[in-house]
Amino acid sequence: MRKPNIMTVIFIVLSLIGLGFSGLSPFFVLNEVIIRFIRDGVLVLALIIPVTAGMGLNFAITVGAIAAQVGFLLVLDWQIGGLTGLLLVTAIGTVLSLAFGALIGVCLNKVRGKEMITTIIIGFLATSIYQFIFMIGFGTFLKPHNLEIMLSRGIGIRNMVDLDSYRNIIDKLWLIHIGQVTIPLFMILIVIIFSLILRYILNTRIGMQFKAVGESKRRTEILGLDSDRIRIKAMIFSTLLACFGQIIFLQNIGMLNVYTAHLNSDIFSCAALLAGGATIKKASIKNAFLGIFLFHTLFIVSPQAGQNIFANVALGEYFRSFVAYGTIAFALVLNIRETELNPAALTAKTGRK
Amino acid sequence: MPQIKLSKINKNFGNIQVLKDVELELEPGEIHGLVGANGSGKSTLLNILFGNPVIRNTGSYSGSILISGQPVQLRSASEAVRYGIGMIHQEFALISGLTIAENIKLGREKARGITEKLLGYDLSYVDRESNIQDAKAAMEKLGMEIDPRILVLDLSISMKQFTEIAREIDKTDLKLLLLDEPTAVLNKEDSRMLMDVLRTLAQKGISMLFVSHRLEEIMEICDRVTVLRDGAVISHYRSHEFEGIQIAQDMLGKEIIQAMQKKSAPLREPIMEFKNFGAAMPGERLDDLNIEIYKGEILGITALSGHGKLAIGNGVMGIYDTWGSVKRKGTPLENSNIREMISRGICFISEDRRGKGLLLKHSILENIVFTAMMTKDGFLHPFPLSDLRWPDRNLSSVFAAECIRELSIKCESAQQKVEELSGGNQQKVCIARALALNPEILFISEPTRGIDLGAKEIVLNILVSLNKKKGTTIVIASSELDELQRICDRIVVLYEGRVSAVLSPEDDERKFALALSGESVDQIA
């Protein structure tokens, strides 16, 4: 094994310290982490293809998450429950993600080298549009069918809607109890299946092309491959995976915070991936899974640890948002220099080795 | 029927014609050499044949290309690949994070049939093992025994070159192989091996267009040679007609050159000395330079592109890593400090005029005084804090007006933005900016590149009169040999980053030709 990734080591140390001070039972923490693994697993996996294709962290996975939420809201509005509803949600989400992913890809082809900041802004913009449609559009220019999910004033969907009719359709399948630990085998299996699908994709012809274009766009082009198309495909896959990830996340929670549920999906997923030892140039499924465990362990224990050490719960909460943002900032500062810029820039900027 | 036939190929970049009615045909299995000096159009021709997007983005080409008698339009690299054209790139087109096998098969991977049927081309699962087998076989054809699972970044340079070649010969439908300086990075032995491989390939009916500056290789391996000069085909030779000196002369042309200035008896007083000097300029590496620059001379430095002539000025200014020593009148210079260089009277005008030599969005006046303002606090009002001094409009406009007149910069006023000027006038602004520093030694790279004929004359005149009137020592790195011959006192010819010969401008043309291709000039008395 190569020398351990510094980020991973920091997370292991912090998690252990936090676990010690929090006084939480390791079984409780493990249970919680397993739940997070199911909820966030696919979202984190959604980041891997763009990293491989050299586009950095895709903060626009929020757009995929929004696609999933649109699916849920529409299906709720049409009052279609149960498995049929869930399948319809998936269908709507898929169609939207394909379109949005392609659109994001086209945008990113215009901003080579500034992909990450662009994906952040695209995420913000998508959020504004989404809010506009569901907070203002519904009841004004869009006709609601299900008044239960509407605000009492008749315009806009409520802040919180219940997804009860979709909950526990697949969640509670194959639950296994080992001591105090509950293992939802079926859901874990689903996340693992997604990871296998991702692994498959990375080993197909298009997967090879992602790697090639990630390494050098220019060389890929002179080899006769269309790098712009490859990058668009990368964004489509990523957005699609993010959409599936959010569907799993929401049905597991059973509630939809209409206007906020998707908001931090990008930051937390990116931080988790980086915690697992990924960089903005290289990420693997192993990084994703390890990262989810480390990041969420720290996330679960830090409020309680803050309470116990400083008698202040808020400290722990601030600490964890610092960890999330700080992890990404650290990775950016650490890795940007190693990133291959456009060769012209390379000779100009690093001419002095 | 020829494998490929080009006729009446014309190509313009802007209003400069870089290819003029080029005719070329290759028989199946023929190795055809293509030689020419810088700017002769070799690389443009290769770019056209390989469908490089550059060509399309600059307005495509005209003329016809027939492959096995079929007319084709080459619009993109993928189209060229489809027509069976492969290319060995001078700087490798290899993805270093992938293995040898993955590189060789990139875009053409063998996949498991069932997944291909179910999920389509892109999403079919790559069959690693059979790709490795293919790659191994391709490498073996080149006489290389190597595990194709090794990452390309771990390979030696020559092994990378063979991987690049293996990728091309693995293509079953390969008809024409373009080789751009394939031996430049190989040692003698590996070059030998490559030559043998190429001959075997030729026997299988693959035609090759072989571009190299190593004339002896061309003569050894090629069946025919075409010489390009200034975008036009100058001559064709068959292998029995080959003669190195003749080919070299065709490359350079024989122009009657008149000296622009009367050569005065050279003063042999060194003003600057280079000892084992080298600079790591990417693509223009310079090494082992040992030379003295004499006070008051105009020293020319020439070489084919990529052979290190540009690294001298850039290296002196410390833009790239350097080694060895530079002395100025006996005292060593710390050449990473541009401020110090300027304060010691050394000035550099970059070959990359628009990229490094000008503030395009600023006025002529601002460009002219900028460097003097920054390094010598010139053209500024006095104020105790140097950083907060503000420009003295009077001083600078007087100086700018003088420069505009003396150097005949064509402009509306000194306030005009530099980006609106023609290339020649931009160059004059660069020179004016150097004049504001009052240099003792001026390094200038490619002073006449990309400017029209009339302006070229003016720029050369300016340099000569600067040298005569102010006694400024000038070091010109240029690929325009004839211009150097007109104004220089001595000309240094570099080959592969090292000095190949130091010649007088009056020396025999053939000496220059040989020196440029790295051969001994002693062949000519």
Next chain:
Amino acid sequence: MKKFIRPPQIIILVFLAVLTITAIYLHIPLNAMFGDSLVRLVMNGVLVLSLLPMLNAGIGLNFGLPVGVVAGLLGMCLAVNYHQTGWFGLAAAMLFSAMIAVVFGYLYALLLNKVKGREEIAATFVGFSFVSLMCLFWSVAPFNNPAMLWPIGGKGMRLTVGLKDYFGKVLNNTWQFNILGIKISLGLLLFFFLLCFLVYLIYKTKIGRAMIAVGENEDFARLSGINVNRVRTLSVIFSTVLGALGICVYAQSYGFLELYTAPLMMAFPAASAILIGGSTGGKTTIGQVVLGGYLYQAIYVISGPVANQLLMPEFAEIIRMLATNLIILYALLYGEGLRKNA
């Protein structure tokens, strides 16, 4: 000011036109709004101005504005902690802020010089993580003026600290007068324009020219003997100090210090404003700062009452965010932005 009308301006003018027509339709008095818009221009204008030095030095939009904002918050907390009031209080707050901002700016510049070509993304996360780090600080900050601390327990800063008894509205109330029903704060406006003029002057000096040259062409600047990293560092410090002063002006006008996560998203409206003014992510003029700042705030001022009249209070915020993000995205896609190759 050639070719001012490009998509960002079209977006904003359309918004403005729609809002104004709606406001007239709803009989909302416009003249009061004009006064408000001037106040809001200055209130936010210094923050917008603070983006200019980094844009001019080619470092791009300063999405790390929270670094400067936090420096300003710290400076004001110090002034409040020592019970400084009135003009003197504001001056002390600004002085403390500027001093802290110099230190923060220097460290921030060290980071940004490591990530040349991708400053914007790095700055965004440096800003985010700095704000959350400061949240930890605020909850244990060793200040002792009870007006700033939680009333219960007496530990940790409040979410918002009232400035009324210290230096709230000091600038706003200077030389205030009414004309045609429009309330005008001459002191506030003068302060802002004076600051703008000062920045304008700095760009006329040798160092200012060097900053602009580095922004336009780093290689050229280096070949002209300029120490590029030093100039970049100075530009970042300059931006950070202006950001710190900006939040001082903002807070005194608003009357409250907003701590904890409040600075998190401050960079985006400011960035959008400067782009509306006609900046394309490269060299920017003071005129663009003022114009963009004003147009952006005009939207702000009109959209609030309109949304309330329409009984959709969220409408204003959503519309603003929509415009903000649309404009920044446009600038990223089509602007000159950071150095071309980066």
